[in-house]
Amino acid sequence: xxxxxxxxxxxxxxxxxxxxxxxxxxxxxxxxxxxxxxxxxxxxxxxxxxxxxxxxxxxxxxxxxxxxxxxxxxxxxxxxxxxxxxxxxxxxxxxxxxxxxxxxxxxxxxxxxxxxxxxxxxxxxxxxxxxxxxxxxxxxxxxxxxxxxxxxxxxxxxxxxxxxxxxxxxxxxxxxxxxx
Amino acid sequence: xxxxxxxxxxxxxxxxxxxxxxxxxxxxxxxxxxxxxxxxxxxxxxxxxxxxxxxxxxxxxxxxxxxxxxxxxxxxxxxxxxxxxxxxxxxxxxxxxxxxxxxxxxxxxxxxxxxxxxxxxxxxxxxxxxxxxxxxxxxxxxxxxxxxxxxxxxxxxxxxxxxxxxxxxxxxxxxxxxxxxxxxxxxxxxxxxxxxxxxxxxxxxxxxxxxxxxxxxxxxxxxxxxxxxxxxxxxxxxxxxxxxxxxxxxxxxxxxxxxxxxxxxxxxxxxxxxxxxxxxxxxxxxxxxxxxxxxxxxxxxxxxxxxxxxxxxxxxxxxxxxxxxxxxxxxxxxxxxxxxxxxxxxxxxxxxxxxxxxxxxxxxxxxxxxxxxxxxxxxxxxxxxxxxxxxxxxxxxxxxxxxxxxxxxxxxxxxxxxxxxxxxxxxxxxxxxxxxxxxxxxxxxxxxxxxxxxxxxxxxxxxxxxxxxxxxxxxxxxxxxxxxxxxxxxxxxxxxxx
Numbered sequence: 227x228x229x230x231x232x233x234x235x236x237x238x239x240x241x242x243x244x245x246x247x248x249x250x251x252x253x254x255x256x257x258x259x260x261x262x263x264x265x266x267x268x269x270x271x272x273x274x275x276x277x278x279x280x281x282x283x284x285x286x287x288x289x290x291x292x293x294x295x296x297x298x299x300x301x302x303x304x305x306x307x308x309x310x311x312x313x314x315x316x317x318x319x320x321x322x323x324x325x326x327x328x329x330x331x332x333x334x335x336x337x338x339x340x341x342x343x344x345x346x347x348x349x350x351x352x353x354x355x356x357x358x359x360x361x362x363x364x365x366x367x368x369x370x371x372x373x374x375x376x377x378x379x380x381x382x383x384x385x386x387x388x389x390x391x392x393x394x395x396x397x398x399x400x401x402x403x404x405x406x
Numbered sequence: 407x408x409x410x411x412x413x414x415x416x417x418x419x420x421x422x423x424x425x426x427x428x429x430x431x432x433x434x435x436x437x438x439x440x441x442x443x444x445x446x447x448x449x450x451x452x453x454x455x456x457x458x459x460x461x462x463x464x465x466x467x468x469x470x471x472x473x474x475x476x477x478x479x480x481x482x483x484x485x486x487x488x489x490x491x492x493x494x495x496x497x498x499x500x501x502x503x504x505x506x507x508x509x510x511x512x513x514x515x516x517x518x519x520x521x522x523x524x525x526x527x528x529x530x531x532x533x534x535x536x537x538x539x540x541x542x543x544x545x546x547x548x549x550x551x552x553x554x555x556x557x558x559x560x561x562x563x564x565x566x567x568x569x570x571x572x573x574x575x576x577x578x579x580x581x582x583x584x585x586x587x588x589x590x591x592x593x594x595x596x597x598x599x600x601x602x603x604x605x606x607x608x609x610x611x612x613x614x615x616x617x618x619x620x621x622x623x624x625x626x627x628x629x630x631x632x633x634x635x636x637x638x639x640x641x642x643x644x645x646x647x648x649x650x651x652x653x654x655x656x657x658x659x660x661x662x663x664x665x666x667x668x669x670x671x672x673x674x675x676x677x678x679x680x681x682x683x684x685x686x687x688x689x690x691x692x693x694x695x696x697x698x699x700x701x702x703x704x705x706x707x708x709x710x711x712x713x714x715x716x717x718x719x720x721x722x723x724x725x726x727x728x729x730x731x732x733x734x735x736x737x738x739x740x741x742x743x744x745x746x747x748x749x750x751x752x753x754x755x756x757x758x759x760x761x762x763x764x765x766x767x768x769x770x771x772x773x774x775x776x777x778x779x780x781x782x783x784x785x786x787x788x789x790x791x792x793x794x795x796x797x798x799x800x801x802x803x804x805x806x807x808x809x810x811x812x813x814x815x816x817x818x819x820x821x822x823x824x825x826x827x828x829x830x831x832x833x834x835x836x837x838x839x840x841x842x843x844x845x846x847x848x849x850x851x852x853x854x855x856x857x858x859x860x861x862x863x864x865x866x867x868x869x870x871x872x873x874x875x876x877x878x879x880x881x882x883x884x885x886x887x888x889x890x891x892x893x894x895x896x897x898x899x900x901x902x903x904x
Binding site for chain 2: 256257259274275276278279280284285287289291293297298299302304305306307308310312314329330331332334347348349351352353354355356373374375376377379380382383384385386387389390391393394396397400401
């Protein structure tokens with residue numbers, strides 16, 4: 227626990243977001259991405275899916291939707307599709323944050339506040355759009371949650387399988403008795 | 407005079423539906439096992455329930471015991487049309503219980519979209535979805551793309567295989583026996599499955615940076631969606647998630663393989679490459695793909711969205727290919743796709759409407775029909791221009807020399823026109839709900855052509871009537887009308903027949 231807090235502090239102190247960065251929602255970067263091309267922006271959201279390490283970078287998706295604070299499996303409400311953008315971290319910055327796992331089923335991923343350059347249709351990367359992260363602040367760590375086994379649903383399913391077996395057996399018996 | 411179907415008709419239909427339900431129940435054990443191994447107990451229970459419902463339908467259907475277990479033409483068509491309603495209905499149970507859909511209709515929408523290999527989705531919070539449910543979405547692509555009935559035919563012999571086969575909009579008989587053809591289709595698909603998943607997994611590890619287990623997961627799901635030209639993706643940002651040109655290239659090869667007819671696969675396996683290039687369908691698809699690609703890239707260039715040639719070519723090529731093969735993968739958000747106006751919009755929309763090859767997993771009008779329609783029109787013009795006594799050749803090459811008879815020409819034109827009507831109908835409903843013309847047309851063509859690209863009209867908040875319209879379009883487009891019309895006719899004669 228102490229190690230985790232220490233790592234979070236390192237990530238916080240070592241990567242305070244620059245004062246001149248523009249604070250935006252992920253939705254803005256999806257709906258109207260061009261005007262911010264090349265600008266220093268700060269966004270908040272949940273790291274989700276996979277931490278994809280390649281070359282000197284780590285790629286990960288950041289979702290800036292309401293599920294980032296409360297996923298459906300944890301009691302969140304249906305509010306539409308996910309809203310995600312790509313982040314590209316330098317490995318050193320990423321490792322300093324000491325993330326354990328990204329979000330997914332049963333895991334609300336780390337919620338971060340990242341600052342970096344918004345690269346819209348980056349020519350060097352064949353027209354991809356992403357945020358080239360320079361600093362990260364961990365707002366909340368990963369959180370696991372369970373979805374309980376719905377016993378009633380399971381028993382109904384097993385009951386139906388048993389019923390199908392009975393129907394099948396009865397049908398076969400009738401066929402056998404009808405045979406000349 | 408219409409003849410009212412009797413109890414024996416109902417028993418024959420129920421018997422074959424029951425058999426197919428048994429096959430799907432067996433296939434549904436895969437997500438059950440997946441959920442159990444992954445420890446995803448909530449979806450595990452819902453999959454067990456789904457298996458139970460399929461099994462009861464299977465047992466009740468096969469217990470109907472008709473006097474003769476043989477299908478005639480109309481029975482086969484009705485069985486196919488009903489199969490493609492019942493399977494998504496029951497297959498939507500785990501979705502409906504997952505909490506990721508607002509209501510059962512939304513769950514049914516995604517199941518229908520999955521089975522018809524469309525790829526439009528109203529699922530919410532995909533990125534927190536259980537892996538077993540994600541697997542089931544993509545397995546529906548595989549079952550639908552290869553053909554559920556094909557699966558059933560591969561497993562049990564029985565009367566009426568031919569009518570079931572044609573009912574599922576396939577007309578390539580690679581071998582004299584339909585069952586042998588069905589088994590060949592599954593053999594090709596399983597060979598591609600092993601090879602495709604392996605390639606995607608290796609690319610996932612080396613070029614994308616995924617951990618091996620996750621690379622296998624992504625590789626398997628993306629394979630199902632690419633080879634079956636489906637379009638669902640494991641994550642909400644579709645293929646844009648991977649940010650890898652190598653992963654896109656590997657996926658593109660699978661999309662092309664999926665859009666090829668199984669007859670063409672057979673010819674290539676037998677190394678008959680020369681004949682392949684002479685085929686009207688091959689030439690047509692190469693021409694239409696080139697044309698729509700030029701339209702798309704010139705259009706994107708005119709919009710000035712991409713500065714570099716590489717970006718322009720990569721994005722243009724991938725999206726036109728995704729549209730033409732009927733896959734529906736995207737590397738940009740739907741909000742950005744909506745900005746593709748003018749020629750770029752035209753290129754992608756036309757590519758979606760044209761679709762892949764006949765007897766493939768792709769949707770759309772299909773290249774063979776496009777090629778034949780052009781030939782009919784060209785022959786008509788030549789007939790008018792030449793002297794009255796001149797005889798215009800009606801021959802074309804498609805797996806050998808063939809003659810374009812008036813009956814074939816009529817059928818081709820009729821189905822092509824039905825597709826146009828289907829696209830316009832969906833667009834009309836979209837416009838009635840206030841969508842702009844371009845967006846309404848795009849989404850309608852995507853649904854009717856079983857593509858799955860979206861400019862944002864399809865989501866959890868869409869009007870119910872529009873949602874039902876898109877579902878009907880997916881169903882009609884996938885079965886190429888005939889089986890659905892046969893079902894309507896069957897029901898009509900049940901009501902009005904004597």
